[in-house]
Amino acid sequence: MTAKAAGRLGPGLIVAICFSIAALEGYDIQAFGVAVPRMAPDLGLGPSQLGLAGSAAMLGLAIGALTGGWAADRFGRRPVLTVSVAFFGVFSVVTALSQSYEMLVLARLATGLGFGGAMPNMMAIATEISPPNRRAITTTSMFCGLPAGGAAVALLAQFGGDAVDWRTIFLIGGALPLLLAPVVFFFLPETRPAQSEQVDRRVVHGLFGERRGLATSLIWLVFALDLLVTYLLLNWLPTLMVAKGFTPQDGAQASFWMNIASVVGALLLGWLADRAGYRWLLVTVFAGLAVALYGLSQFTEIGGLFAAAAAAGFAVVGGLYILYALAPTYYPPGIRAAGSGAAIAVGRLGSIAGPLIAGQLRAAGFGPDQVLLTLVPAAVFTAVGVFALTTFCRPHRQD
The missing domain is CATH 1.20.1250.20 (MFS general substrate transporter like domains)
Known part of the structure; x- marks a missing residue:
């Protein structure tokens, strides 16, 4: 499995791509908290509305993890991961363009669906590209992207000052996944086993x-x-x-x-x-x-x-x-x-x-x-x- 999985890219580059996906997820998740001080008065949101909008992404993530994992076992890791990355990129942009509370909640819910679809794929890929004696460090190297992305958006907000408003933060967080999605599709190898190797998939x-x-x-x-x-x-x-x-x-x-x-x-x-x-x-x-x-x-x-x-x-x-x-x-x-x-x-x-x-x-x-x-x-x-x-x-x- 390992040699086949790394057919077009070495394991190190596969980890780098997955680290980048995790970093963009971490960026967007943390971006909401960073954006709140300016987003709330701009959209006229109260504390309860902000709480629901923030939780919408986590609800979407849970739903996306279930459906994304199911789809990946049937259609392959690479296409589902590509769609997931593009999905959270598109709806990060929609978040930036939101003009109402209802639009914001729906955008965050849909963004979370993309997050959720990506995460179980990366866990499965880590297992399938690495031998048992490298599996843990492979997985942790990928998922360290989450706090790294969160730190990046915090630094952007801190040093960008008034030049970086909340909409710009989400536009950046949407554009980068859309640029990364073709890289995932064209360069990441498929790690799902052949049909003959699979078990009852109910x-x-x-x-x-x-x-x-x-x-x-x-x-x-x-x-x-x-x-x-x-x-x-x-x-x-x-x-x-x-x-x-x-x-x-x-x-x-x-x-x-x-x-x-x-x-x-x-x-x-x-x-x-x-x-x-x-x-x-x-x-x-x-x-x-x-x-x-x-x-x-x-x-x-x-x-x-x-x-x-x-x-x-x-x-x-x-x-x-x-x-x-x-x-x-x-x-x-x-x-x-x-x-x-x-x-x-x-x-x-x-x-x-x-x-x-x-x-x-x-x-x-x-x-x-x-x-x-x-x-x-x-x-x-x-x-x-x-x-x-x-x-x-x-x-x-x-x-």
Whole structure:
């Protein structure tokens, strides 16, 4: 499979193309938050409208992951990935041209469909172009594009000043995927196995048949818990820092250290997973996440809080990208992208739930330390889920 998959491009260039796709996704996802201060008054949007518009992309991502993974197992990775990239490019442009709240919500929903269609394809491609001893670092190298793209749009907004308004940010985020889509179509090799190699591709049977029910359930559990913690921290860490008595600048810096450490964690953990295996590495990572979250709730000195935020980012995002490498190995080639897409879709329920839970806890009178402490059990259960997955479930025999 590996030699065939890399027919037109070497694995390094395939990773570079997928990294670019992930970077453009990360750019657009972060662009919404960056654009809000100017977008809201321009379109006359209130907080609740902004919340729904922001969530629309995540809902679209969940739907796109399910449908994109299903389509890729039937029609091929390359055409579905090409359409997905073009789709989120077109609707990023539509976002820039939005003149009403309704148009904005529909544009963000459609953009999310493109994101979702791309992600399980990249997970499947990473599995199919790399030997087992390079799979984790291949996957993490691709998905490091997500925080890199998010950092790029933040820098663009910071240094572009008044010359870069919110519409320009989305126009750039739409034009670049449209330029990349032909590269994906004409140069990325097809990695889907030939028809004779495929198994029964009914989605439900593929996910739960042939004794894969436990593996699928555990994969869904650890994805949902990891993304619950990730998105609660991404959305609430600066606010919780301010509630603890620190300045908004301190909160922003805590988020900065969390994101920087996440990239380091992804690459280092990918390298280690290929050498030491997944089980004890991931158990240790998520146990360490529980310790880091406890530290975030208890530390009162700014240096300790920055260190705990960095440790949390290292573990929760680095661990997530290792899960991106691990999950596809439990499915045969004919259902691999659909299995990855289902994991992403269920995980997005966690990403939606996390910020909502924090909001409800704060509204109920929970202090910032109490909110952070509620995440500790989620990290512990993630460690337990990973241990069960890697101990009691066997990867597909071809992997």
